[in-house]
Amino acid sequence: MEKHPSPIPLSKYGKRELSPFAAHELLYDYHREALDPERMEGVREQLKKHAHLKRDLARMQSADLYLSLLGKAVPPSDAIEKIDEPDTYLSVLLKKTNYERWPLAIRWGIEAAVVLCVFLAVLIVMPWNQVLNFGLSPQGREIILAEVDHGSRSVFDDGLIPISSDETAGFEDEGVKPPTPVAAAPATPPSVTAPSAVPPGRTPPAASPSPSKASPASPAPTPPTTAKPIAAEAFKKPGEGALYRGVLRVTNLDATGPKIVEKIEELGGRKAGQVELGWKKTATSSYFHFTMPQAKYDDLIHFLADYGEPRIQKEKHPRVMPEGIVRLIIEVEEAEK
């Protein structure tokens, strides 16, 4: 087969010469030394002849050197950590919204609004009544170090004669000084009336077996008349009960107290602790600790409102009252003149 003559003329030395255009296009590969020897030689020949090729090569070398220096830059370690750290919802949100680039005034405004919202939420959610009561009232400062569950253990095990009835069992009065418990004679039958023996750990009435020991200001609760055993129900385990506790300030305590007692009894209320209804706790306050039907609660509040402004709040209490019965502790105080 006959060979076609080459369209590119050979040089006088019998070599195929590169055109300046081809040399220009191959210049980068020449710079990288990625050409075959023949082309390397061809580009080298063109570089000798053409100044613009030589200038282009110099530019490439300069740029290459410059870029190799840029490649030695070291990113700060915190940037690397930020890039490598796992994304959170907040970080994604901040990135998406370009929060860092927002004007400072807007960012500060948003942050202030968030702080304000949190502050308002705390103000709304915080049970301020309980917090203030804890800080101000003497009862609030009491700390229960331990509670002993007597369970169904009979008080007779202690050799004491109980005094409480079913209604008053387990209810503790506040501010009543406990007298020294007196052990009953072993031969004394439980049914015999015992003036003032109380189970240990229970707040007793102020009445003392020896009158000489009673202080003049001590309260005079109704002495127990029966010596029934304490009902096991009275010692049932703590649950989610409630206690209504409140204060009423009246202008004439001596006159108002008996009326309140009368009204409570009229509404079906019965004393809950050991002391009598309207017990003079101090010279200027009376103490009402009683249970009553829940249905009559509003009637009582309306009645009390005639004498002053009753401030009563419902508190959680471990003792669960029977259905339809509420327990209240109301202190009626002489209003300051």
Next chain:
Amino acid sequence: MNENDVRAIALFFFYALLDDQKAIEAGARALNLAKDKKRKQPEMANAVALVQSTFEIWKKEEAEARRMSMVRSLNPGWSLPDGTDLSPWREFHKQSSSDEIVVVIWSKILGLPDAEIATALELPEGTIRYRVGHALRRLGELTSSRPNIV
């Protein structure tokens, strides 16, 4: 993806976006994307995953990067070799096309093989070399006119 890959991603966006904060944000996204690619195709070379993920994020960021060119911030915490001036690169960044910028960064700054860049972009290797050569000439004009830059 190892520590060198993370560093490469950081450098890519630092030079591509010329903004350290944006570089961190875009770098984090690109790294997550690269990890996803490696998870789906474990046989994929790290360099290919790196090029594809950085290119995807760059395409999204490019328009904004050019629009925000006046408010770029560069943190001095990014330590360049002594005597290295970024002004030729900034000038090159303004004058060049997006294709040339990213190819020069991958090939010449990060030192990735042209073949893997070509594979990642699904382009002939000659196209990559042509773009790099063209970009080098353009950048060389800027650097050779300032002999004390390098």
